[in-house]
Amino acid sequence: MNTKLIRTYIRTPLLVFLLVGAATTAQGLMMVLPKRETWVGHWPATSASVSHAVLFGAIIASAAAAWVIAGPRRGRFQDLLTGSSRPPAAVYGYGLIAVAAGNLVGYAIVAVTVSAITAPEAVRGHLDVLELLPVLGSVAAAIAVGAVAGRVMPPFLAPAIGGVLPYAGYAAATYADVLFNRTLFMDLVSMDYTAREHFLRPPELLIAKAVLAIALGVALLSWMLGARGVWFGAGLVAGLALSATLLVAGVRIELPATYAVACTSDRQPILCVDNAYEHVLDDYSHHIDAELSKLPGLDMSGVVFVPEENLLDLSKRHTGVVPDLEPGTLMVVVPIVDGNTNPAHSIDPALFTANFGVSVLHQDCGTELEFSGPVAYEWWLELNELPTDGSNFPGEGSVRSQIDADPNFAAQRQRLAELTPTQQQASIANHWNNLKSCATGADSR
Amino acid sequence: MTGPRKLKAHGLSFSYGRHPVLSGVSFSLGAGAHVVLGRNGAGKTTLIRLLAGAATAAGGTIKLGEDLLDLRTRSGRALLRHIGWLPQEFGYPPHMKVVDFVAYAAWLKEVPKEQLVSRVEAALEAADMTEQARRPLSALSGGQLRRAGLAAATVADPEVLILDEPTAGLDPEQRDGFHRLILELRKTKVVLIATHLLEDVEALAEHVMVIDAGAILWTGTTDELASTSDGPGGLQGLRQGFRAVLGAAQ
Numbered sequence: 001m002n003t004k005l006i007r008t009y010i011r012t013p014l015l016v017f018l019l020v021g022a023a024t025t026a027q028g029l030m031m032v033l034p035k036r037e038t039w040v041g042h043w044p045a046t047s048a049s050v051s052h053a054v055l056f057g058a059i060i061a062s063a064a065a066a067w068v069i070a071g072p073r074r075g076r077f078q079d080l081l082t083g084s085s086r087p088p089a090a091v092y093g094y095g096l097i098a099v100a101a102g103n104l105v106g107y108a109i110v111a112v113t114v115s116a117i118t119a120p121e122a123v124r125g126h127l128d129v130l131e132l133l134p135v136l137g138s139v140a141a142a143i144a145v146g147a148v149a150g151r152v153m154p155p156f157l158a159p160a161i162g163g164v165l166p167y168a169g170y171a172a173a174t175y176a177d178v179l180f181n182r183t184l185f186m187d188l189v190s191m192d193y194t195a196r197e198h199f200l201r202p203p204e205l206l207i208a209k210a211v212l213a214i215a216l217g218v219a220l221l222s223w224m225l226g227a228r229g230v231w232f233g234a235g236l237v238a239g240l241a242l243s244a245t246l247l248v249a250g251v252r253i254e255l256p257a258t259y260a261v262a263c264t265s266d267r268q269p270i271l272c273v274d275n276a277y278e279h280v281l282d283d284y285s286h287h288i289d290a291e292l293s294k295l296p297g298l299d300m301s302g303v304v305f306v307p308e309e310n311l312l313d314l315s316k317r318h319t320g321v322v323p324d325l326e327p328g329t330l331m332v333v334v335p336i337v338d339g340n341t342n343p344a345h346s347i348d349p350a351l352f353t354a355n356f357g358v359s360v361l362h363q364d365c366g367t368e369l370e371f372s373g374p375v376a377y378e379w380w381l382e383l384n385e386l387p388t389d390g391s392n393f394p395g396e397g398s399v400r401s402q403i404d405a406d407p408n409f410a411a412q413r414q415r416l417a418e419l420t421p422t423q424q425q426a427s428i429a430n431h432w433n434n435l436k437s438c439a440t441g442a443d444s445r
Numbered sequence: 446m447t448g449p450r451k452l453k454a455h456g457l458s459f460s461y462g463r464h465p466v467l468s469g470v471s472f473s474l475g476a477g478a479h480v481v482l483g484r485n486g487a488g489k490t491t492l493i494r495l496l497a498g499a500a501t502a503a504g505g506t507i508k509l510g511e512d513l514l515d516l517r518t519r520s521g522r523a524l525l526r527h528i529g530w531l532p533q534e535f536g537y538p539p540h541m542k543v544v545d546f547v548a549y550a551a552w553l554k555e556v557p558k559e560q561l562v563s564r565v566e567a568a569l570e571a572a573d574m575t576e577q578a579r580r581p582l583s584a585l586s587g588g589q590l591r592r593a594g595l596a597a598a599t600v601a602d603p604e605v606l607i608l609d610e611p612t613a614g615l616d617p618e619q620r621d622g623f624h625r626l627i628l629e630l631r632k633t634k635v636v637l638i639a640t641h642l643l644e645d646v647e648a649l650a651e652h653v654m655v656i657d658a659g660a661i662l663w664t665g666t667t668d669e670l671a672s673t674s675d676g677p678g679g680l681q682g683l684r685q686g687f688r689a690v691l692g693a694a695q
Contacts, residue, residue, distance in 0.1 A: 076536030080597070082499040083532075084553035085525040091553065226517070 024106020066162025
């Protein structure tokens, strides 16, 4: 009978642990991995990305806690528990600990996964444990909110209500910040979507909001379980932590060194990125070379490819240092962006190819050239089997429609199409060389 | 072998909002079977819940021997270890087996780990539930379910056993079986039974407390209750005695 009896105690909490752990892990990975281009290779962004798993992770924890606490009322056996000689914290504790452990393990798996993805790409840094503190805090707060819902709400509705409450809190914070047009209330919640490339959240903020969430959770749980002394103490700590959080809410610490520009020195064309994107430099170089290999004959001497238009200006402003580039250097901006044209930490090949075509070929010059920008760009898209209907990235515009609508462009397209592939490449190379000559005076440094 | 400590209530009061349910209830009960007899709504279940630690009295004290039952303190709550309770509304975790249920009750009553198996086995045997130990609670008949509840209530070998309407809903055969179990238990424990069934009083009680409108109206033996009226003895006498006590109070 021994084994059976031991199973009695652990079966339900173990099941709760496994279910909460699996659900937290699955949703966490689904929330974080599809946006890997926003953090991969960059430790501060990677560290902060774990908090994105909290949005639905908190819902899972809260709903599960509500389900656990409402269980005895749901099964109408609460009298069995209230007659226990063990304190309520012990009676309900195992279920809540199982929820907390499942939630924490889920977040840990998310943290380990993103770290494992970032580590081979990153050139410096490590996982910032401070960024994980608010995630830790969210577990206590979500479980406490769910437990209270499980205690006071109708037992069959409690899990649903418990699940809604964390999201309602998040939505309320978002709405309040929009209403007051400032970042204040969003810094009370555990999720943090602030970009980390050139900014740091103050450690005081991360610690204070973690302490706030934990103290709030402990206060709610101890109030619910009748531990008055703990309730008072935790409430006091929560009040102090709230003050501290509000004091530093909205603060972002700028990191000037992250604007420092690093350039390749041993190749033509030159490539430059800033410190925050240095881990992309090799990949950037690889992709630039791959695109250039499709365009033999392009004169790339004195050309610098950069992913950000203000790269050099920002470096000069924040660090006082700019790369030593020769006069007359032509800067070509080929951005590294995600599908929404936000700066990214990894290169989407198709998007990059399209952006390369825009930056190199879809340009105008004061004087009439053999081909206009749209015609050269359409040729480039077709060469790479990319759509010409403007669907490569937001704001691209349909180059096909543009050419169809202009007889001059249409005639250029026809002329280009009548050439052999080798002749086309030679013509496009000539087009680039003309553009370069044209631009070197106006858009060079 | 020493007997159980006395269960003492002094000046117990309780109210739901402004509606008083119990007022000034006092008694002291030693080993044996004691019945709280009263009509529906008299305050029996509330009294039982206070004694079982499921509710906190607005006033008054409950003691086991000289130890105070106080749910706000660890030591006061630990006294519940010695009080077994079979509630009137007997819910149970769905899909739980009888043996798991009794073991869970043992855990709730802090039965030492090394005694757990023997206590569970003993409680199941005493309640004549050994053969049903592996069956899920949901598959039991009403009488078996009551016996499983009794096993859970006695698994910690409590000094006090509180039973709220223990035979409600049982057929005569099941009721007789349950009576036999309680008659055995009353030899070594303070057994307090709340009921409105005079059959239970006749079969089980050595001592009766008649409660009405939240106050104890009368207390004495079953024979004394029967003799408060001029009627016959037995069940009929108890019925007439009970009516006489309630009538005298009005």
